[in-house]
Amino acid sequence: MEKSLRKAVIAGNWKMNKNRAEAKALIEEIKPLVKDADCGVIVCVPYTNLETALELCKGSNVGVGAENCHWAKSGAFTGEISADMLAEMGVEYVIIGHSERRQYFGETDVTVNQRVRAALDAGLRVILCVGELLEQREQGITEEICAMQTKVALQGVSEAELERIIIAYEPVWAIGTGKTATADQAEEVCAFIRSVVEKLYNKKAADALTIQYGGSMNAANADELLSKKNVDGGLIGGASLKAPDFAAIVKAASK
Numbered sequence: 735m736e737k738s739l740r741k742a743v744i745a746g747n748w749k750m751n752k753n754r755a756e757a758k759a760l761i762e763e764i765k766p767l768v769k770d771a772d773c774g775v776i777v778c779v780p781y782t783n784l785e786t787a788l789e790l791c792k793g794s795n796v797g798v799g800a801e802n803c804h805w806a807k808s809g810a811f812t813g814e815i816s817a818d819m820l821a822e823m824g825v826e827y828v829i830i831g832h833s834e835r836r837q838y839f840g841e842t843d844v845t846v847n848q849r850v851r852a853a854l855d856a857g858l859r860v861i862l863c864v865g866e867l868l869e870q871r872e873q874g875i876t877e878e879i880c881a882m883q884t885k886v887a888l889q890g891v892s893e894a895e896l897e898r899i900i901i902a903y904e905p906v907w908a909i910g911t912g913k914t915a916t917a918d919q920a921e922e923v924c925a926f927i928r929s930v931v932e933k934l935y936n937k938k939a940a941d942a943l944t945i946q947y948g949g950s951m952n953a954a955n956a957d958e959l960l961s962k963k964n965v966d967g968g969l970i971g972g973a974s975l976k977a978p979d980f981a982a983i984v985k986a987a988s989k
């Protein structure tokens with residue numbers, strides 16, 4: 735399938751940033767700047783900002799996502815939030831398997847899969863993050879790592895459910911470091927991930943899948959990264975916290 739037939743999606747991952755007043759101001763600044771976007775636009779915000787974001791994005795072209803969810807429906811999991819709780823609020827998207835969750839909070843491929851399953855069961859759409867560490871790239875095992883993370887995360891996910899999944903390829907060494915993967919590196923791994931999905935499902939499902947790049951994507955480098963055939967958008971950290979920068983990336987994806 736030609737890239738033009740696949741929907742590009744630009745999602746902001748605010749991480750642990752913005753209090754309620756700041757969230758309100760940022761969304762109000764973003765909305766008019768992206769209203770004519772010819773791509774999907776999502777803001778993934780801290781739990782405490784979800785209600786504000788949902789209220790402000792209602793009736794607009796900006797979707798709202800959370801940054802994680804637990805795999806159980808309810809129970810003794812102090813500090814966690816279930817996928818059902820998010821769905822009940824009206825949240826549409828959830829990021830799962832972000833490298834910061836894997837690195838600092840003990841997420842494994844198995845718990846990522848459990849969280850993906852719970853999110854799908856709750857009717858949410860998932861932004862599933864995969865990506866290699868710097869030492870893994872240096873050891874030449876980027877493909878093995880991305881294949882394994884993708885395969886385990888998608889265990890028990892049907893072809894119909896795959897339509898509610900976006901994969902974000904985020905090389906860990908490029909996150910928050912200002913060190914972006916080159917457009918060719920991003921293309922190479924996004925194409926590889928698509929080939930893994932093709933083997934798991936089929937060509938039609940793989941061709942329809944949105945695969946984002948994430949890791950120091952910004953207003954200056956978005957054009958080149960997004961020009962690549964297998965890079966269908968971006969998961970944006972730092973640059974999503976500034977409305978003009980985020981809007982510039984959305985504009986680059988709309989070309």
Ligand SMILES: O=C(CO)COP(=O)(O)O
Pocket residue numbers: 747832904908909910911912948949950951969970971972973
């Ligand atoms: O982790 C990221 C998005 O999920 C990328 O973060 P940065 O854009 O700040 O590198």
